[in-house]
Amino acid sequence: MPELLNTIVHPDCRHFRGDLPCRPNKTDGYVCDGCPVYAPATSRILIIKLGAIGDVIRTTPLLRRLRQERPGCYITWLTLTPAILPQGEIEEILKFDFASALQLQGREFDVVINLDKEKEACVLLNTIQAKEKFGYALRPYDGVAWPVNQLAEHKFLTGVFDQTSLANTKPYVQEIFELCGFDFRGEEYVFDTHDDKGYNWTSLPAARPRIGLNTGCGDRWTTRLWSTEKWIELIDGLQAAGYTPVLLGGEAEDARNRELHAATGAAYLGTFPLPQFINLMNQMDGIVTQVTMGMHISIALRKPTILMNNIFNPHEFDLYGRGQLVQPNRECVCFYRGTCRLGTSCMEDLPAAKVLQAVRESVPLGQSVA
Template sequence: MPEVNNIVVNTDCIYFRGDIPCKPNKEEGYHCGSCPVYTPVQKRILIIKLGAIGDVIRTTPLIRKIRSEYPNAKITWLTHTPAILPKGAIDEILKLDLAAVLYLQNTSFDLLFNLDKDKEACALHDTIRATEKYGYRLENGVAFPSNHLANHKYLTGIFDDISLANKKSYVAEIFEICGWQFNGEEYIFDNHEDKGYQWPLDRTKPLIGLNTGCGDRWTTRLWSDEKWVDLIQLLQQENYTVVLLGGEQEDARNRLLQEKTGATYFGYFKLEQFINLMHQMDVIVTQVTMAMHISIALRKKIVLMNNIFNAHEFELYGRGFIVQPNKECACFYRGTCKYGVSCMEDLPAAKVFSYVQNCLNAAQETAPIVS
């Protein structure tokens, strides 16, 4: 064991920090040489998953698998969005910047999982020392599988026909890249119930959250205001409480919907508070967007409206339904509709409403793809 001035220093301990006192020293006064909770790191593991927020959230089931395989592993996660990750479950969370890159390139790992095809992520895969590497590397300046385990996910990302034929969920594919089989491991996520947020909601009636936006990249997913009004009125006829959800981008729409229907709308909030508001809901209706990932992470019953993505990609853990337009979408992974009017307008409000009722009435759901 290394020593400093004849004092043992266990730099390999899972609690050891190096720059400040460790928790056992701070709380109990222990020193390394006689520490009863000394725990050598079993594996040093680096996960590179930079963004977007939704993809970071739905990669957290890997933490459960890693902890079951290597209980005393030190897990480091590099991302663009550190705040979204569960701090109690991950030993070291780093934001991608120069300081993090310098640190990682001068550290050795047992396992490196690069789950992004961004060039900077692949470059880090190639320059960071690790005994075993999984995911994606650089080949001729572009992303390429690090080994055969990433082949399936890689091909679905570069050929539309292969992507359309895919029957595996995103989570199953991520586990496969890392050499494991997905067995229903849940997300790890903070619902922020301990923050003291107060919501004036009538909990004697079912709370139905409607996330009305979907960002500006894939506008083919948008549902018209008229459809949202129809759905709200159907829900209100059943005496359900309708709560409008969204961010700043959805504020104008939600205020309009509130004015037309009297639905509850509290405004938009910072991410932690928004997550906690979603946590209050009994059922959440959403399109494929960040709110979908949050809903799944919160283990909410969900009605997911989908048109342009392969519905097999989404793992709802048996708590919801995937509802699609009445006609087949012809704009797979397209940001704008090539026919000018999105097929989402062929998804009736009554159809979505019926699956909200199914969610409320069933103790356990499967996630069928509704044609």
């Protein structure tokens, strides 16, 4: 159209939408001609990390290195859970559905990183045009996930053979950095605390330090479950030592948390939507948790995290020097198993006193980190 040809437009700008006015235009009335915030995208990167929520959270350190290595890059992230990602830190967050997959297949990227082995994620890597590809693709003739680059082979094999996974000594974040050709330098998670929402926590006990107790473990790996009796013993010990325990969880943990509240008087505020739950966790001075979404949130919030682990490789988790990983006194023989081979989970051999001591060492009395 002649009108467009006679108008200065910068489609390469990181703010430019094409289907809608950009934010600088809406907020400040800027147009492309002479725009003071014009920011051309130097490269375009697509991250495919669909789920689960915890895995999405612990992939966010990649954002820090990508910004450093490729200043001015425009990052698109495809996921099943857009709400968990830091909205102001990523130019484009897409929910995985047919419409998103369709439009991505019609675009070109400088880099595409796929960190999921699900077939739908792998086939997207096959079909999207990019100068560089990292992670996993789909082998067309047998439909199995396969490393698209040599750097992805280590992480690929830890998910194929239990023996390889057990022998691995690298944390997950280091593995995905190396998969992309980066050395891991301790980059922290990129996360939104949702403090700007102004949630009212006047019902929280004022006494500090507050220790959040994330009592659930999900319904897939129930071998991680700690008994109600153990939680009561820990709560009693925390209260006697001068800590303020606060029960945390979602709908699946609600009945248990109500039972624990009734038995011990430990604070329990109920269940909340995810952003509010994250902000509630941010009010804590330390978190005791299983390997769950709550663990990833705790690490992302930079809380001292006391991580109770039995069935997973302990090297997989990087607590960034905050907190401790504690394991049962009996060696676990159910690596990545949802049911215990011996009938009674070794989690019953994790003493409450051992967890309490880890809290004492990680969150000294009189210390508040929230």
